[in-house]
Amino acid sequence: xxxxxxxxxxxxxxxxxxxxxxxxxxxxxxxxxxxxxxxxxxxxxxxxxxxxxxxxxxxxxxxxxxxxxxxxxxxxxxxxxxxxxxxxxxxxxxxxxxxxxxxxxxxxxxxxxxxxxxxxxxxxxxxxxxxxxxxxxxxxxxxxxxxxxxxxxxxxxxxxxxxxxxxxxxxxxxxxxxxxxxxxxxxxxxxxxxxxxxxxxxxxxxxxxxxxxxxxxxxxxxxxxxxxxxxxxxxxxxxxxxxxxxxxxxxxxxxxxxxxxxxxxxxxxxxxxxxxxxxxxxxxxxxxxxxxxxxxxxxxxxxxxxxxxxxxxxxxxxxxxxxxxxxxxxxxxxxxxxxxxxxxxxxxxxxxxxxxxxxxxxxxxxxxxxxxxxxxxxxxxxxxxxxxxxxxxxxxxxxxxxxxxxxxxxxxxxxxxxxxxxxxxxxxxxxxxxxxxxxxxxxxxxxxxxxxxxxxxxxxxxxxxxxxxxxxxxxxxxxxxxxxx
Amino acid sequence: xxxxxxxxxxxxxxxxxxxxxxxxxxxxxxxxxxxxxxxxxxxxxxxxxxxxxxxxxxxxxxxxxxxxxxxxxxxxxxxxxxxxxxxxxxxxxxxxxxxxxxxxxxxxxxxxxxxxxxxxxxxxxxxxxxxxxxxxxxxxxxxxxxxxxxxxxxxxxxxxxxxxxxxxx
Amino acid sequence: xxxxxxxxxxxxxxxxxxxxxxxxxxxxxxxxxxxxxxxxxxxxxxxxxxxxxxxxxxxxxxxxxxxxxxxxxxxxxxxxxxxxxxxxxxxxxxxxxxxx
Numbered sequence: 038x039x040x041x042x043x044x045x046x047x048x049x050x051x052x053x054x055x056x057x058x059x060x061x062x063x064x065x066x067x068x069x070x071x072x073x074x075x076x077x078x079x080x081x082x083x084x085x086x087x088x089x090x091x092x093x094x095x096x097x098x099x100x101x102x103x104x105x106x107x108x109x110x111x112x113x114x115x116x117x118x119x120x121x122x123x124x125x126x127x128x129x130x131x132x133x134x135x136x137x138x139x140x141x142x143x144x145x146x147x148x149x150x151x152x153x154x155x156x157x158x159x160x161x162x163x164x165x166x167x168x169x170x171x172x173x174x175x176x177x178x179x180x181x182x183x184x185x186x187x188x189x190x191x192x193x194x195x196x197x198x199x200x201x202x203x204x205x206x207x208x209x210x211x212x213x214x215x216x217x218x219x220x221x222x223x224x225x226x227x228x229x230x231x232x233x234x235x236x237x238x239x240x241x242x243x244x245x246x247x248x249x250x251x252x253x254x255x256x257x258x259x260x261x262x263x264x265x266x267x268x269x270x271x272x273x274x275x276x277x278x279x280x281x282x283x284x285x286x287x288x289x290x291x292x293x294x295x296x297x298x299x300x301x302x303x304x305x306x307x308x309x310x311x312x313x314x315x316x317x318x319x320x321x322x323x324x325x326x327x328x329x330x331x332x333x334x335x336x337x338x339x340x341x342x343x344x345x346x347x348x349x350x351x352x353x354x355x356x357x358x359x360x361x362x363x364x365x366x367x368x369x370x371x372x373x374x375x376x377x378x379x380x381x382x383x384x385x386x387x388x389x390x391x392x393x394x395x396x397x398x399x400x401x402x403x404x405x406x407x408x409x410x411x412x413x414x415x416x417x418x419x420x421x422x423x424x425x426x427x428x429x430x431x432x433x434x435x436x437x438x439x440x441x442x443x444x445x446x447x448x449x450x451x452x453x454x455x456x457x458x459x460x461x462x463x464x465x466x467x468x469x470x471x472x473x474x475x476x477x478x479x480x481x482x483x484x485x486x487x488x489x490x491x492x493x494x495x496x497x498x499x500x501x502x503x504x505x506x507x508x509x510x511x512x513x514x515x516x517x518x519x520x521x522x
Numbered sequence: 523x524x525x526x527x528x529x530x531x532x533x534x535x536x537x538x539x540x541x542x543x544x545x546x547x548x549x550x551x552x553x554x555x556x557x558x559x560x561x562x563x564x565x566x567x568x569x570x571x572x573x574x575x576x577x578x579x580x581x582x583x584x585x586x587x588x589x590x591x592x593x594x595x596x597x598x599x600x601x602x603x604x605x606x607x608x609x610x611x612x613x614x615x616x617x618x619x620x621x622x623x624x625x626x627x628x629x630x631x632x633x634x635x636x637x638x639x640x641x642x643x644x645x646x647x648x649x650x651x652x653x654x655x656x657x658x659x660x661x662x663x664x665x666x667x668x669x670x671x672x673x674x675x676x677x678x679x680x681x682x683x684x685x686x687x688x689x690x691x
Numbered sequence: 692x693x694x695x696x697x698x699x700x701x702x703x704x705x706x707x708x709x710x711x712x713x714x715x716x717x718x719x720x721x722x723x724x725x726x727x728x729x730x731x732x733x734x735x736x737x738x739x740x741x742x743x744x745x746x747x748x749x750x751x752x753x754x755x756x757x758x759x760x761x762x763x764x765x766x767x768x769x770x771x772x773x774x775x776x777x778x779x780x781x782x783x784x785x786x787x788x789x790x791x
Contacts, residue, residue: 045661052665059672066679106662146683153676160669168752172666175759176673182766183680186773195773202767203722207713209763210729213756214706217733217749221695221740226748247626254622524693532701539705539728543712548720555724558705562731565701568693569742574734574753581757586727586764593768594720597775623707651750658751670758677762684769 048104051111054095054119055159061087062152069145077143081134084148088127088155095119095159101519103165107227110165113516117367118162118294121374122287126155128378128495129283131487132385136279139482140390142188150187151283154180158291162298167216167226170295171209174259177291178205181284185276197275204258204268212255218248228303249304249311253318256299259292260348261341262318263325273341278388281337282381285344290370293351297363300355301520308358315356320448322349323455330462335395336384339462340377343421346455347373353448354436360521362439364513369436371509372420372428372502379495380417383410386488387481400466401473406481411470413492420499422463423456428502435510528568535561552590559583573652698739705732719774723767730760 049056065080065087072079098119101112130151137143157177164170182205186198220226222244223234254265261269273281300311326346333339347369354365387403387410388394404411420427433456440449484492502509534557541554559582566575659667705728712725734753741749 045664047664105665108663108665144683146679150676150680150683153672156669156672166666168663168748168755169666169669171752172669172673172755172759175763176669176676179673179676179680179762179766182770183676183683186684186770189684189773190777192777195770195777198770199719199774202770203713203719203726206726206763206767207710207729210709210726210733213730213733214736216752217702217736217740220737220749220752221744224744224746226752250622250625528693528697532697535701536704536708539708542724542728543708543716543721545721548718551721551724555727558728559731562735565698565735566738569698569738571738571742571750571753574738574750574757577754577757578734581761582727582731586761589764589768590720590724593771597772623710626703626706651747654747655750655754658747659754663751663755666755670755673759673762677765681765681769684766684773 045106046102046104048100051098051100051104051109054091054098055156057091057094058087058152058156058159062149062156065145065149065152072145074143077145078134078138080145080148081130084130084152085127088123088130092120092123095123103229108166108169109163111163112519114298115163117512117516118290119159121290121370122155122158125283125286125374125378126151128382128491129279131491132382133279134487135485136277136385140188140277144187147184147187150180150184154184155287158287161291162294164295165228167219171213171216175209177288178209181288184280185272188277193275197271201268201272208255208258208265211251215248215251215255218244218251222248228298231303232305245307246310249307250314252299253311253314256292256296257318260289260296261345262348262352263322263345266345269345270338270341274335274337278337278381278385282378285340286374286377289344289348293366293370296355297366301358301363312356312358315352316448319349319352319356320451322346322352323452327455327458330459334397336397336466337395339397340380343459344377346459349455350433350436350452353440353452357439357443357445359439359443360514360517362436362443363520364510364517365436365439367513367517368510369432372432372499375495375498375502376417376420376429379492379499380414380421382488382491382495383414383417386410386484397466397469400469403470405474410484413496415467415470416496416499418463418466422460426503428499431503431506524568531561531564548594552587552594556583556587559587571651573655695739695743698735702732702735702739705735719771723764727760727764730756
């Protein structure tokens with residue numbers, strides 16, 4: 038039945054990035070059997086090469102016509118997100134190799150599970166159907182459960198993984214229940230199908246509101262919004278540091294990709310109903326993340342709470358519901374990839390096998406002993422705090438401007454307030470580094486080549502997005518435009 | 523006509539589900555869960571989906587429950603004493619969850635579904651839904667089907683990574 | 692005559708029991724079983740919608756869900772085994788190394 042097959046539009050050119058990435062991951066899986074334990078970093082370098090090869094393919098895969106029976110929609114939006122995922126995966130793998138050696142966890146599985154997690158994110162970003170979305174989400178989540186627990190001999194690692202797993206699976210279940218009601222309401226699981234039916238039917242349908250509330254709760258867990266955040270600090274602290282960085286950047290970006298696609302593309306007719314819920318979620322998340330981060334002693338936990346606060350700001354971009362706000366999320370995630378993974382790179386480099394380097398107090402006097410590290414960490418922290426001329430400032434500026442434009446004055450005020458609070462704990466680390474003497478300057482590790490590459494690239498990214506944001510914002514606006522037509 | 527079996531299955535399912543979350547012994551919980559899962563399979567038959575019922579029995583009652591029992595037995599945690607107080611993890615989320623559950627209950631009992639009908643006729647569903655389902659899986663749902671195969675590979679590798687002791691250590 | 696509401700109420704009851712189990716119980720094996728209840732409740736809702744809408748999407752979704760849930764249980768129990776090896780406990784309140 039050729040005509041039926043044509044209707045499915047099995048257009049393989051829309052999934053080339055996924056196909057290549059899977060092939061790379063499976064090659065590494067097979068090679069893992071032949072590579073000795075001491076040489077597992079070879080697999081890391083191969084993963085980096087594979088990921089770098091996929092980046093141009095992903096950037097060029099733009100074919101907005103739904104393919105594979107309406108499952109896949111490889112538009113500019115998904116291309117933008119795929120590039121973010123791949124860049125963050127490259128940085129993660131680059132800083133992982135030395136870390137794995139240092140911590141004596143030389144496992145090849147680590148590298149291909151990172152690639153599979155990236156694959157799951159890419160499936161999510163281009164999903165045009167709840168089936169595809171859910172399957173991609175679970176592919177990512179299951180890879181992350183294993184990655185977080187990969188230090189199987191470490192109590193914190195498996196404990197964090199267990200909490201992450203239980204709450205992750207609970208959120209999947211809630212999301213699934215919401216999807217079931219969305220399907221029951223509209224008779225289809227396709228996002229474009231729901232959009233076309235939604236505008237015809239009464240926007241008062243209680244079932245749809247129910248579906249929306251459940252889907253928001255499900256996604257709220259994934260982006261670690263308050264009050265659904267409780268897994269994230271434990272998971273970040275227990276996970277290998279590079280995985281924590283990847284979790285905070287990649288998994289958050291993927292969750293926001295589906296958040297934007299589901300709410301802006303599939304439920305635009307019900308904007309009035311979900312906006313209030315998101316308002317509360319966004320305000321509470323921003324304030325809670327910033328306030329609790331102040332009292333943290335462990336730098337990874339501090340960054341986990343900071344990441345919660347950042348998710349709140351991004352939610353603000355979603356609820357203003359216009360092209361500038363949504364493009365602001367895309368831009369913010371790009372900047373966040375650079376600044377957050379940069380910060381995690383410095384921490385990964387600094388942390389020692391016995392756990393030294395994870396407490397804030399370990400950073401005392403770092404500037405005197407290793408001025409370059411302190412400079413990089415200070416740059417990334419200032420960017421995370423939103424100080425010009427870094428990318429963090431422009432990103433926050435775009436979203437706050439969009440919120441003010443759309444007359445969400447109170448929410449914007451809460452956003453500014455939370456930024457001011459957040460300044461305290463970022464400045465505290467910088468203060469520790471620059472204003473103290475160091476006792477044990479001699480036993481600090483040296484900066485490896487992979488770290489230098491990551492730090493230079495992330496620093497360049499952080500600064501360029503800060504001083505010259507226009508081209509990036511233009512791309513973000515261009516890919517988001519079709520959603521608001 | 524179908525009401526009587528439905529109520530029987532539903533009542534057993536709900537009661538044994540309550541059993542799952544209220545027993546002290548995890549082995550008993552596993553058996554209660556197995557009863558619930560079997561009732562769900564029966565519900566699938568009432569919904570004219572024999573394929574789902576078969577899959578439910580094979581995968582849930584067959585594979586998943588064996589995994590559960592295996593874990594309970596291997597870890598020897600069946601008879602563990604449990605102080606039944608509050609689980610600290612969920613405290614913050616509980617109010618939100620309660621509001622949500624109340625909302626859902628209110629809407630299901632009071633609401634109506636405003637959905638347009640699909641394009642399948644009754645006899646397709648009753649006659650050979652399995653055949654139609656199979657065709658859909660390999661045509662329209664080809665892409666997620668392939669992704670799920672990778673997901674199973676990840677789960678396989680992941681379980682081995684987490685459980686197998688390092689040979690060289 | 693069986694209506695959609697019958698199935699939705701059953702699904703809602705199982706969902707609530709599952710959520711209550713996850714939030715209130717402290718034995719992780721029981722929590723994992725409660726998660727299975729939640730997935731099953733969603734499956735009942737999907738299959739019921741599928742039947743009453745005379746569509747197939749819901750049934751296909753259930754097939755995917757069952758597969759994904761099986762994979763998830765395998766990983767969950769594997770993490771549990773790893774935890775047990777490290778601590779000899781499966782009680783969430785005894786997992787208290789990390790606070791804050």
